[in-house]
Amino acid sequence: MLVLPLVAVLYLHATTFEVGVLTALESLAFLLVGLPAGAWCDRVRRRPVMIAGDLVRAALLASIPAAAALGVLTVGQLFAVALVHGVATVFFDVSYQSYLPSLVGRRDLVEGNAKLQASQSVAQVAGPTLGGFLVQLFTAPFAVLADAVSFVVSAACVGAIRRPEPPPERPGQRHLGREIGEGLGFVFRHPILRMIAGTTGTSNLFSSAFAAVVVVFLVRTVHLSAGAIGVLMSAGSIGGVLGAVSAAAIARRIGQARTIWLSVVATSPFGLLIPLTGRGGGLALYAVGSFVISIGVVVYNVAQVSFRQALCPARLLGRMNATMRFLVWGTMPFGALLGGALGTWIGLRPTLWVSQIGEILAASWVLASPLRGLRDLPTADATNV
Numbered sequence: 001m002l003v004l005p006l007v008a009v010l011y012l013h014a015t016t017f018e019v020g021v022l023t024a025l026e027s028l029a030f031l032l033v034g035l036p037a038g039a040w041c042d043r044v045r046r047r048p049v050m051i052a053g054d055l056v057r058a059a060l061l062a063s064i065p066a067a068a069a070l071g072v073l074t075v076g077q078l079f080a081v082a083l084v085h086g087v088a089t090v091f092f093d094v095s096y097q098s099y100l101p102s103l104v105g106r107r108d109l110v111e112g113n114a115k116l117q118a119s120q121s122v123a124q125v126a127g128p129t130l131g132g133f134l135v136q137l138f139t140a141p142f143a144v145l146a147d148a149v150s151f152v153v154s155a156a157c158v159g160a161i162r163r164p165e166p167p168p169e170r171p172g173q174r175h176l177g178r179e180i181g182e183g184l185g186f187v188f189r190h191p192i193l194r195m196i197a198g199t200t201g202t203s204n205l206f207s208s209a210f211a212a213v214v215v216v217f218l219v220r221t222v223h224l225s226a227g228a229i230g231v232l233m234s235a236g237s238i239g240g241v242l243g244a245v246s247a248a249a250i251a252r253r254i255g256q257a258r259t260i261w262l263s264v265v266a267t268s269p270f271g272l273l274i275p276l277t278g279r280g281g282g283l284a285l286y287a288v289g290s291f292v293i294s295i296g297v298v299v300y301n302v303a304q305v306s307f308r309q310a311l312c313p314a315r316l317l318g319r320m321n322a323t324m325r326f327l328v329w330g331t332m333p334f335g336a337l338l339g340g341a342l343g344t345w346i347g348l349r350p351t352l353w354v355s356q357i358g359e360i361l362a363a364s365w366v367l368a369s370p371l372r373g374l375r376d377l378p379t380a381d382a383t384n385v
Contacts, residue, residue: 002127002128002131002132002215002229002230002233003131003134003135003140003143003144003147004022004026004078004081004082004144005019005022005023005215005216006131006132006135006140006143006215006219006226006229007064007073007078007140007141007144008022008075008078009215009216009219009220010135010139010140010219010226011068011073011139011140011141012073012074012075012078014075015344016212016213016216016340016343016344016348017340017341017343017344018075018340019212019213019215019216019340020212020213020336020337020338020339020340020341020343021079021336021337021340022075022078022079022082022336023208023211023212023332023336023339023340024208024212024332024333024334024335024336024337024340025079025082025083025086025333026082026083026085026086026332026336027086027208027329027330027332027333027336028083028086028333029083029086029087029089029090030086030090030325030326030329030330030332031326031330031333032087033087033090034090034094034322034323034325034326034329034330035180035183035184035319035322035323035326036180037090037091037094037318037322038094038180038183038318038319038320038321038322038323038325038326039179039180039183039318039319039322040318041091041094041095041098041318041322042098042168042179042315042316042317042318042319043168044168045165045167045168046095046096046098046099046165046318047095047099047158047159047161047165049091049092049095050091050092050095050096050099050155050158051155051158051159052088052091053088053089053091053092053095054088054092054151054152054154054155054158055151055152055155056084056085056088057085057088057089057092057148057151058148058149058151058152058155059148060081060084060085060088060148061081061085061144061145061147061148061151062144062145062148063077063081064077064078064081064141064144065141065142065144065145067141068139068141068142069142073141090322090325093321093325094318094321094322094325095318097305097309097317097321098317098318098321099165100112100113100116100309101309101310101314101317102165102166102314103161103163109306109309109310110247110248110251110256110302110303110306111248112306113247113301113302113305113306113309114244114245114247114248114302115244117240117243117244117247117298117301117302118241118244118245120240120244121237121240121241121243121244121294121298122241124234124237124240124294125234125237125238125240125241126234127234128229128230128231128232128233128234128237129227129230129231129233129234130146130230131143131146131147131226131230132225132226132227132228132229132230132231132233133226133227133230134146135226135227135230136225136226136227140226168315179319180319182316182319183316183318183319183320183322183323184323186312186316186319186320186323187320187323187324187327190311191369191370192307192369192370192371193308193311193324195365195366195368195369195370195371196260196304196307196308196324196365196366196369197324197327197328198365198366199264199362199363199364199365199366200304200324200327200328200362201327201328201330201331202331202358202361202362202364202365203264203359203362204328204329204331204332204335205331205332205334205335205338205358206335206354206355206356206357206358206359206362207332207335207355207359208331208332208333208334208335208336208338208339209335209336209338209339209342209351209354209355209358210274210339210351210352210355210356210359211336211339212335212336212337212338212339212340212343213339213340213342213343213348213351213352213355214352215229216343216348217277217343217348217349217352218232218277220348221348221349222277222278222279222283223279232283232286232287233290235287235290235291236286236287236289236290236291236293236294237290237294238291238294239290239291239292239293239294239295239298240294240295240297240298242295243294243295243296243297243298243299243302244298244302246299247259247298247299247302247303248302250263250299251302251303251306254375255374255375255376256303256306256307256376257371257374257375257376258371258374258375259299259300259303260300260303260304260307260366260371261363261366261367261369261371261372263295263296263297263299263300263303264296264300264362264363264366265363265367266296267292267293267295267296267297268293268296268356268359268360268362268363269360270288270289270292270293271289271290271293271355271356271359271360272289272353272356272357272360273285273286273288273289274286274289274290274352274356275349275350275352275353275356293359308320308321308324339351339355342354
């Protein structure tokens, strides 16, 4: 999230557009292999796929400090690492979202997703601060080594799970195109799923435009050090921890359907504080804006991911999750390129304004969906798909 763009900006002196391309390549794999990855993950046990994805990402990231030590690191290598890293991430993410229901059971999905979001949010609090100071201590390329080690730790943790994973169903005749079509049809025929995909995809489009320029903005406009940028990003991420620990309680109190759309509507306007960021006290605007947005994003994700997992038959989980990731992460490369282009054309701060206004408009999809008339979400048995 932080160190790879800092490698590009501080070590390789990349342009704003090159940082946008780098950000785009990190998510391009969801467009390239997202749909077939879902069909393939429904054919195999998911845990070994997750372990392999972690080890591949560790090796890729370790190549960056190795190349820097030899004096041969280039922006082209960063592009290649980002792209292949994204492919491994596709397989890991599709597998983990499909693996969770077999571990915790469908009745405990909200709690299970909330706990996973809590651990992720804690990492997002500690990670940028650690990354920023590692960049100052060891320079950006060598700070990436800590990220490589973290994926080895992840592989060891997933490998330590002892609960047996049920074998996948094995139909007599397989056809990749037909299997992908089942996942696409399941999502597009469902009146709530397709609107959730619209909101999430639109939000990801503009958040990627934001991600493409924010590090460049903080370095070249606000003139912050790597350590200060890390602390600032971590301060905002604390909101994600609060959102994770409160998501299940919020869903119980106001209903899971209301939680999905209210979490977006109530928090996204705070993003308008971020483009006002300046030095000194102006840094608080960034921290407050990202803090509240982080709460909303995590509560929204816990509610909508739990709904998707509870609704979908087990045999379709991989394809449903892959279809959703294809739709909602597939917008991210375009958003990153848009951010890089706008940052070059109209400037960094105006691009931040565009990204945050777009985030507010993303709620239009769920506001126009059947969610507004529901308190809780229909079950798989009660939903015509």
